[in-house]
Amino acid sequence: MIHLAINQGPVLVVAHAESGDADRSRFPQEVRAAIRYADPAAWAIAAALGNVIRSLPSSSSVTGSDVGLIVIGENAPRDAIASVRGTAPNGYVSPLRFAAAGPGSILSVACLAHDLRGPTLNITNPVSTGALPACIVSSQWLERSLARFVFLSTWLPSERFGARATSILLAQAQQMAAGVSRKLGEVASYLADWSLCGRLEPLA
Amino acid sequence: MVADEASLTIAVTGLAWTTALGESLDTVWSRLLRSETGLRPEPARHTLRSDLTARVDRWSDCTPTERLKRIGVHTALRALADAKTDPRNESVWLVVGTSLGGLISPESHCDSLHDWAAVIAEELGLDERVVSISTACSAGSDAVLVGAELIRSGMAEVCVCGGVDVVTAEKRLAHSALGTMSPSSLRPFDRRHDGTLLGEGAGFLVLEARRGPPSSASNTYAILRGCGSANDASGLTAPDRDGRAAAQAMLRSLRDARCDASSVGLVSAHGSGTPLSDLAEARAYKAVFSKTRKPLIIATKGAFGHTLGATGAIEAIVLVLSLRRKCAPPIAGLELPMEEVDLPLARTMILPCDRGIGLSLTLGFGGFDTSLVFEVPR
Numbered sequence: 001m002i003h004l005a006i007n008q009g010p011v012l013v014v015a016h017a018e019s020g021d022a023d024r025s026r027f028p029q030e031v032r033a034a035i036r037y038a039d040p041a042a043w044a045i046a047a048a049l050g051n052v053i054r055s056l057p058s059s060s061s062v063t064g065s066d067v068g069l070i071v072i073g074e075n076a077p078r079d080a081i082a083s084v085r086g087t088a089p090n091g092y093v094s095p096l097r098f099a100a101a102g103p104g105s106i107l108s109v110a111c112l113a114h115d116l117r118g119p120t121l122n123i124t125n126p127v128s129t130g131a132l133p134a135c136i137v138s139s140q141w142l143e144r145s146l147a148r149f150v151f152l153s154t155w156l157p158s159e160r161f162g163a164r165a166t167s168i169l170l171a172q173a174q175q176m177a178a179g180v181s182r183k184l185g186e187v188a189s190y191l192a193d194w195s196l197c198g199r200l201e202p203l204a
Numbered sequence: 205m206v207a208d209e210a211s212l213t214i215a216v217t218g219l220a221w222t223t224a225l226g227e228s229l230d231t232v233w234s235r236l237l238r239s240e241t242g243l244r245p246e247p248a249r250h251t252l253r254s255d256l257t258a259r260v261d262r263w264s265d266c267t268p269t270e271r272l273k274r275i276g277v278h279t280a281l282r283a284l285a286d287a288k289t290d291p292r293n294e295s296v297w298l299v300v301g302t303s304l305g306g307l308i309s310p311e312s313h314c315d316s317l318h319d320w321a322a323v324i325a326e327e328l329g330l331d332e333r334v335v336s337i338s339t340a341c342s343a344g345s346d347a348v349l350v351g352a353e354l355i356r357s358g359m360a361e362v363c364v365c366g367g368v369d370v371v372t373a374e375k376r377l378a379h380s381a382l383g384t385m386s387p388s389s390l391r392p393f394d395r396r397h398d399g400t401l402l403g404e405g406a407g408f409l410v411l412e413a414r415r416g417p418p419s420s421a422s423n424t425y426a427i428l429r430g431c432g433s434a435n436d437a438s439g440l441t442a443p444d445r446d447g448r449a450a451a452q453a454m455l456r457s458l459r460d461a462r463c464d465a466s467s468v469g470l471v472s473a474h475g476s477g478t479p480l481s482d483l484a485e486a487r488a489y490k491a492v493f494s495k496t497r498k499p500l501i502i503a504t505k506g507a508f509g510h511t512l513g514a515t516g517a518i519e520a521i522v523l524v525l526s527l528r529r530k531c532a533p534p535i536a537g538l539e540l541p542m543e544e545v546d547l548p549l550a551r552t553m554i555l556p557c558d559r560g561i562g563l564s565l566t567l568g569f570g571g572f573d574t575s576l577v578f579e580v581p582r
Contacts, residue, residue, distance in 0.1 A: 075317070091251070115437055120434075120571075129334075
């Protein structure tokens with residue numbers, strides 16, 4: 001069954017970028033105010049998506065209700081969770097930190113900053129086992145026009161920035177003129193490998 | 205993708221739940237029909253807006269994470285037994301979701317979001333054939349959505365899909381501090397609604413690939429016709445006030461199901477009882493159903509409490525049972541319907557439901573809106 005899935009596709013890798021410096025001050029004030037205490041990974045993912053979007057021709061629109069996002073990774077929002085664990089025994093939980101402790105919050109900055117209102121998922125497997133299901137779901141969404149584009153993203157802890165992320169933009173193979181055609185297994189393997197070392201040649 | 209995808213249907217062949225109202229499908233269904241609630245006073249160490257919670261009456265001496273695993277194993281095994289499916293078959297996958305699970309409890313020293321799911325998979329004999337999801341209150345329904353996609357792609361033939369969640373002292377404190385906890389009771393779509401109340405439990409549905417025309421085979425509860433989701437993109441807690449993404453999720457699921465809104469006879473609503481969420485949801489239903497024959501609305505959080513990551517799966521089971529038994533249980537806690545809801549609400553009596561297609565909607569913190577469309581062939 002997994003062998004069949006690995007050979008499925010092709011799907012079009014339209015663009016790929018990493019986050020680099022996920023400096024929060026680069027995001028609009030209204031985003032920073034709405035997502036206080038979001039995990040560094042959430043900012044890194046949003047930054048990586050932003051770099052993908054900026055790499056595209058100005059005529060490309062990858063925001064809105066038909067653009068999806070799937071994040072893969074098993075690490076919880078550590079700082080917010082530690083805060084809640086630390087204060088709860090004293091009878092207090094910060095509402096904002098509690099909201100940021102939710103694992104799904106890792107997508108919130110990206111969705112708000114880039115107006116992503118399509119289907120979204122947070123697959124919390126290790127990337128080694130979660131990347132292929134994520135690719136399959138993305139491909140199914142694109143195949144059945146439940147989304148026009150899907151971002152796939154994962155992240156690693158970073159000493160310098162708190163977190164670094166990578167983001168790959170997929171589209172249906174027939175949809176766009178530019179891009180690199182890949183099997184689902186190739187995309188999944190790339191994400192799994194990146195999650196181990198964080199340094200690979202871009203996929204597109 | 206799958207070579208004969210045009211003739212592939214996804215059958216629901218097994219159901220199981222563990223709730224504050226019990227575990228037996230029939231017993232819990234009977235209690236829903238009688239508008240019973242599992243919400244009970246539970247003393248808390250610190251002052252809260254309410255002391256009401258809906259607890260599963262087992263494993264109370266275990267840590268939250270251990271309870272999460274035990275409730276998950278217990279329920280998933282029963283779902284597989286109901287489907288008469290051997291989980292050791294290589295084509296069987298587990299897809300399971302939760303919100304925070306046991307993560308924010310001081311007793312939890314683990315920061316992995318997947319370990320608890322891996323333990324459940326191991327207990328079921330599934331090895332590494334497991335996908336874990338965390339999309340807040342849509343986690344259970346997203347697990348069903350992902351299971352369906354794995355089947356459509358051919359990666360799995362059978363998926364046991366569901367959600368599990370537990371009440372913890374920290375979650376009670378947080379919802380009390382957030383103001384989302386009701387100081388009185390959980391009243392979905394009621395003019396006096398003033399918040400939600402927490403519950404716990406699990407729900408699992410076994411999905412199975414079927415090829416050829418849909419049949420009313422004796423072990424088929426329903427057909428999962430379509431799934432759709434969308435994100436509010438409005439921040440961490442507050443929903444999109446106009447309900448646009450929730451409407452988009454429903455429309456997307458109906459397109460996926462290849463049916464239109466007029467064919468929907470029953471909607472299992474999220475109905476959390478918080479004013480903002482209820483209003484956004486009411487607007488979403490207006491956007492989708494204003495020009496069609498109106499479906500009945502049911503909402504079960506007044507009965508089960510808000511079971512967080514489990515709610516989508518539990519409510520999907522209620523929807524399937526309602527479609528099969530052709531009746532809608534009353535909405536526990538509802539007395540004075542909001543004016544903004546212009547769909548018929550199942551209030552103080554059991555209402556007949558003659559159409560075979562139903563939709564279940566969940567709205568999660570972080571903007572995760574998911575809609576599932578089921579059909580029971582008439």
